[in-house]
Amino acid sequence: MNDEFVQILNNLRLKPNNLSFYRTAFTHRSFLNEAKEVKESNERLEFLGDAILSFITSGFLFHKRAHDAEGDLTNLRSYIVKTESLARVSQKLSLGKFLRMSKGEEFSGGRQNPQILANTYEALLGAIFMDLGIEAAQTFIYQTLLPLFATEITKGAPRDPKSELQEMVQEKFQVSPKYKIIGTIGPDHAKKFTVGVFVKDELLGRGSGSSKQQAEEDSAKEALKKLTEHLT
Numbered sequence: 001m002n003d004e005f006v007q008i009l010n011n012l013r014l015k016p017n018n019l020s021f022y023r024t025a026f027t028h029r030s031f032l033n034e035a036k037e038v039k040e041s042n043e044r045l046e047f048l049g050d051a052i053l054s055f056i057t058s059g060f061l062f063h064k065r066a067h068d069a070e071g072d073l074t075n076l077r078s079y080i081v082k083t084e085s086l087a088r089v090s091q092k093l094s095l096g097k098f099l100r101m102s103k104g105e106e107f108s109g110g111r112q113n114p115q116i117l118a119n120t121y122e123a124l125l126g127a128i129f130m131d132l133g134i135e136a137a138q139t140f141i142y143q144t145l146l147p148l149f150a151t152e153i154t155k156g157a158p159r160d161p162k163s164e165l166q167e168m169v170q171e172k173f174q175v176s177p178k179y180k181i182i183g184t185i186g187p188d189h190a191k192k193f194t195v196g197v198f199v200k201d202e203l204l205g206r207g208s209g210s211s212k213q214q215a216e217e218d219s220a221k222e223a224l225k226k227l228t229e230h231l232t
Helices: 003-011 019-025 029-033 043-064 070-081 083-093 103-107 114-132 134-144 146-155 161-173 212-231
Strands: 178-185 192-199 202-209
Touching: 019 043, 019 114, 029 103, 043 070, 043 114, 043 134, 043 146, 070 083, 070 146, 083 114, 083 134, 083 146, 083 212, 114 134, 134 146, 161 192, 161 212, 178 212, 192 212, 202 212
Parallel strands: none
Antiparallel strands: 178 192, 192 202
C-alpha cells in the first residue's frame, strides 16, 4: 500500500501492521484476470467485513436507542449500512483510487461504482479486523460511518418508500406488494438491476440501481407517486 493510504489510517488512529490484508482489501476480482500472480480478491474480506459491520452497528444502536423495538432497530441499522451509505463513506475517504482493478473495469467507471465502493468499505473493515482486532474495527466504524447519521441515530430512520408502499397497498388492496427482477445488464461484479413492484400481478412501479435494494426502493417511489396521484 502507498504512503497516502497508510496516512489515512494513521489519521483515524489506526496503525497497520500487516499490509498484505489491505492489499487484498483493495483488489477487485477483475484485477485477477490481468495479474496472474495475484490469487485472491477482496470478496472474502468483504464477507467478513459485512458481518462485523452488522455486529458493531447493532451493538451501538442497542445501547444508544434503549427504548426502540426490534423492528425500529432493524430499520435504522438497514438505513445506516445500505449500499448508498457505504459508498458515500468510501467516496469521502477516497477509497476508490486505491483499488486494483482491470483496465476495462476502470474504463467503465468502476472506481465510482457505488456497489464496488460499498464492497470496498466492507473489505477494508475486514482487513482492519484481521490486522488489528475488533476494537480497531469498531473505531473505524465509529469515526467514518456513524457520524454521518447523527440525526437519524437521535431521531430514528426516515420512513423508507418500501415501508410506506407496504402500508398503503395493504390498506387499499389488502395484499402486499411483490418485487421482481425484470432485467439485468452488465457483468456479475457490476450488475445494474431493474426491478418491478407488482400489486395483484399489475406492474405499479419500475426502478433501477446498482443493487437490488436500490432498484426496489426506486420502484417503490414510482409506485407511491402513481398511487398518490390516483387517490388525489
